[in-house]
Amino acid sequence: MPSPSSSPLTVLSKCTLYPNQKSTLSDLKLxxxxxxMLSCHYIQKGCLFPLPSLPFHSLLPHLKSSLSRTLSHFPPLAGRLTTDSHGYVYITCNDAGVDFLHACAPGYCIRDLLSPPDVPDPFKRFFTFDKKVSYTGHFSPLLAVQVTELADGVFIGCAMNHAIADGTSFWNFFNTFAEVCREATKISNVPDFRRDSILISKAVLKFPEGGPEVTFNPYEPLRERIFSFSREAIQKLKATVNSQKLRTDEELNAIEWIGKQSNDNYHNNKGKVEEISSFQSLCALLWRGVTRARKLHPSKTTVFKMAVNCRMRLAPKLNPYYFGNAIQSIPTYATAEDVLCRGLRWCAEELNKNVKAHDDAKVRHLVEEWESNPRCFPLGNPDGTAVTMGSSPRFPMYDNDFGWGRPVAVRSGGANKFDGKISAFPGREGGGSVDLEVLLAPETMEGLESDLEFMAYASSSWCN
Structure with a gap:
């Protein structure tokens, strides 16, 4: 059988699909x-499934019909972006349609795609709209679905304009698509299209002629791996982090020069140790591993950026299924010396402190700050010190049964990838397991792979 890197992929058909009911939704202001997010690539996420029992000549019409019905629940996805004379950008729900592609790649097997240490390039070919910037949604579809036949499976990949949806909205659509395909009588999570929150602003974002571009080099050489963390490994990591109530003598000696020899930072105001969450423990582990692998100067400032869902942080809260973007970035800064010498607990506490502080007042402060200087989100890692955590292990990525079983894996395309970009997925086995999609410079990845602390908890082989 040909290697995954050389096997052909052929697009057999492409068409435009429309909602099966006309939209009655008014224009939605961004x-x-x-x-x-108008300068970001389209979101590219998809699921790898075992081969359906239904032959493709019967399956494809069913998928098309199901997508058409799903679009009636999500009218913005079949619309286009428009900018009015005042510079405000809207989604016009005009039923202009979405792209649907059927591709065939008989040289690809599930095991061959999932067993290599690095994520193979073919996954990037299972999506359309490669490196497409969201601003182009003014004249291009806001959604494209590609269904790719494999030798023993099928991949369903969705490319969705990032200026109209975040991960929460993306996966609600994907879940609903699967639900409709299973002939559900009604959908479980009805999207909320209201535009009445503090996030809707009178500020105008101005663009250069031709629209914005991504703020990073999308062609830099990178390695990409999926590191898996079992439920047991996560529990062990969390227990380790939360047992580090006191610094060790070695850690005290390492930071003695800055005169920080007390244990006060490890306790809250009542003298009790603050418990650190599993995910914050995992983020701290990653921050340390990547910082160590980069071999940064001790005085170099590093930053760990976490994307957070603001729906529940606002007062009043937004609907959990508010459709759109409702995310902000929480940066945590520290020198390489502090990240590496102060231990897992300290790093996790710094992350925890900033996440807890991101309340309604903080969200509103960042809204006001943006309104004073409207700008696109600056993705990237220009000085080589950043780790950017996106997606979420809470997203229901494996709750996608189109009628022939749950996915065997979740993968992304080539969108919005740069050195230090991390995406968190739930592990397939559930129970709190987590997969991290890690993008790093080749030499940094090599260092992370040999990092004893990091690899004590991680595994990276699906076929074991």
Missing amino acids: SISDLA
Whole structure:
């Protein structure tokens, strides 16, 4: 059988699909979280499934019909972006349609795609709209679905304009698509299209002629791996982090020069140790591993950026299924010396402190700050010190049964990838397991792979 890197992929058909009911939804004004994403690539996420029992000549019409019905629940996806005379950007729900592609790649097997240490390039070919910037949604579809036949499976990949949806909205659509395909009588999670929150602003974001471009080099050489963390490994990591109530003598000696020899930072105001969450423990582990692998100067400032869902942080809260972007970035800064010498607990506490502080007041402060200087979101890692955590292990990525079983894996395309970009997925086995999609410079990845602390908890082989 040909290697995955050389096997052909052929697009057999492409068509435009429309909602099966006409939209009655008015134009939706982009929020400040939406506008900031106009310089980002389309979201590219998809699921790898075992081969359906239904032959493709019967399956494809069913998928098309199901997508058409799903679009009636999500009218913005079949629309286009428009900018009015005042510079405000809207989604016009005009039923202009979405792209649907059927591709065939008989040289690819599930095991061959999932067993290599690095994520193979073919996954990037299972999506259309490669490196497409969201601003182009003014004249291009806002959604494209590609269904790719494999030798023993099928991949369903969705490319969705990032200026109209974040991960929460993306996966609600994907879940609903699967639900409709299973002939559900009604959908479980009805999207909320209201535009009445603090995120809807009178500020105008101005663009250069031709529209914005991504703020990073999308062609830099990178390695990409999926590191898996079992439920047991996560529990062990969390227990380790939360047992580090006191610094060791070695850690005290390492930071003695800055005169920080007390244990006060490890306790809250009542003298009790603050428990650190599993995910914050995992983020701290990653921050340390990547910082160590980069071999940064001890005085170099590093930053760990976490994307957070603001729906539940605002007062009043947004609907959990508010459709659009409702995310902000939480940066945590520390020198390489502190990240590496102060231990897992300290790093996790720094992350925890900033996440807890990101309340309604903080969200509103960042809204006001953006309104004073409207700008697109600056993705990237220009000085080589950043780690950017996106997606979420809470997203229901494996709750996608189109009628022939749950996915065997979740993968992304080539969109929005740069050195230090990390995406968190739930592990397939559930129970709190987590997969991290890690993008790093080749030499940094090599260092992370040999990092004893990091690899004590991680595994990276699906076929074991």
